[in-house]
Amino acid sequence: xxxxxxxxxxxxxxxxxxxxxxxxxxxxxxxxxxxxxxxxxxxxxxxxxxxxxxxxxxxxxxxxxxxxxxxxxxxxxxxxxxxxxxxxxxxxxxxxxxxxxxxxxxxxxxxxxxxxxxxxxxxxxxxxxxxxxxxxxxxxxxxxxxxxxxxxxxxxxxxxxxxxxxxxxxxxxxxxxxxxxxxxxxxxxxxxxxxxxxxxxxxxxxxxxxxxxxxxxxxxxxxxxxxxxxxxxxxxxxxx
Numbered sequence: 001x002x003x004x005x006x007x008x009x010x011x012x013x014x015x016x017x018x019x020x021x022x023x024x025x026x027x028x029x030x031x032x033x034x035x036x037x038x039x040x041x042x043x044x045x046x047x048x049x050x051x052x053x054x055x056x057x058x059x060x061x062x063x064x065x066x067x068x069x070x071x072x073x074x075x076x077x078x079x080x081x082x083x084x085x086x087x088x089x090x091x092x093x094x095x096x097x098x099x100x101x102x103x104x105x106x107x108x109x110x111x112x113x114x115x116x117x118x119x120x121x122x123x124x125x126x127x128x129x130x131x132x133x134x135x136x137x138x139x140x141x142x143x144x145x146x147x148x149x150x151x152x153x154x155x156x157x158x159x160x161x162x163x164x165x166x167x168x169x170x171x172x173x174x175x176x177x178x179x180x181x182x183x184x185x186x187x188x189x190x191x192x193x194x195x196x197x198x199x200x201x202x203x204x205x206x207x208x209x210x211x212x213x214x215x216x217x218x219x220x221x222x223x224x225x226x227x228x229x230x231x232x233x234x235x236x237x238x239x240x
Contacts, residue, residue, distance in 0.1 A: 068105040072096065081105050137192040141217065143231040145172075152231070156188040162225065163199075178226025186217070193217040193235070200226060 002011040007024040017026050068081040072091040079092065084105040090097050143152040152169050154160035161167025164174045165181035173179045180199035187194055195204075196214040203224035204215060217223075221233040 067107060069108055070098070070103065070105045072098070073103060136190045137188070139192065139235045139237050141186070141188070141193045142234040142236070143186075143223065144234055146222075146230045146232055147228070154186045154188070154193075160186040162186065173225070173229065176226050176229040179229060183225055191216075193233075195223070202226075 003014055003016075003026060004010070005012055005019040005022065005024055005026060008019065008022040010019065010021045012019055012026060018024065019026060068084045070079045070081055070087065072078070072093065074096040075091060075093050077091060077093040079088070081087065087098065087100070087103075087105065140156075141154050143154070144150070145152075150169075150172055152162075152172070154168060161182055162173065162185065163181050163183040164170055164179055167182070167185075173183070178201060182198050183200045184195055184197045184202060187196065194214055194216050197209050197211055199211060202209045205222055206224075209215065217233050217235075219233060219235040223231045223233060225231070
């Protein structure tokens with residue numbers, strides 16, 4: 001049977017290793033095994049990998065073969081073991097480590113399907129967690145300058161930048177030395193107001209704060225930005 005050169009696409013007699021037209025190497029002359037199409041794979045023919053959870057002992061003559069199953073407590077996959085003493089260190093599916101004290105192989109005949117857990121009826125009279133009882137903070141923050149009395153109103157729902165370049169009231173902060181372009185950011189969430197320091201020197205209630213720290217703001221706190229800007233924190237609870 002003639003073979004076809006992959007370079008010039010010319011037909012060459014079988015057994016010839018070099019093409020007489022383009023002198024390309026044709027191979028050793030051994031024909032590779034034909035590749036399977038997608039319709040000839042094991043999955044298409046119905047020969048799928050057996051489910052480990054449904055494995056049963058194949059025959060009573062081989063009681064020591066595939067008699068143990070190890071279940072992963074992380075992903076739930078099961079692995080057949082020939083010898084329970086040769087337990088793997090990690091799960092081959094999720095690569096989580098097995099605990100040699102709690103994760104122990106079980107015999108296939110002893111594995112039982114767990115019944116679905118019943119949903120407990122919620123008792124309204126039971127004591128709930130303090131986190132669930134906590135209400136969403138709806139207070140309004142005001143930063144009052146102790147020197148001039150100027151009041152700054154940060155907005156809830158978005159980060160409020162304080163500095164000489166961008167954010168809220170940049171013209172106010174340009175009057176003080178030691179305040180950087182983006183000095184800090186004031187944020188609000190369900191727990192309340194907080195401040196995160198980005199650049200420059202800052203103090204909260206007379207204590208120096210490192211760049212990158214995030215601290216909560218409480219009513220009456222004194223926030224010092226730079227060298228001369230001192231702001232008092234005032235919180236007003238929204239009514240209704």
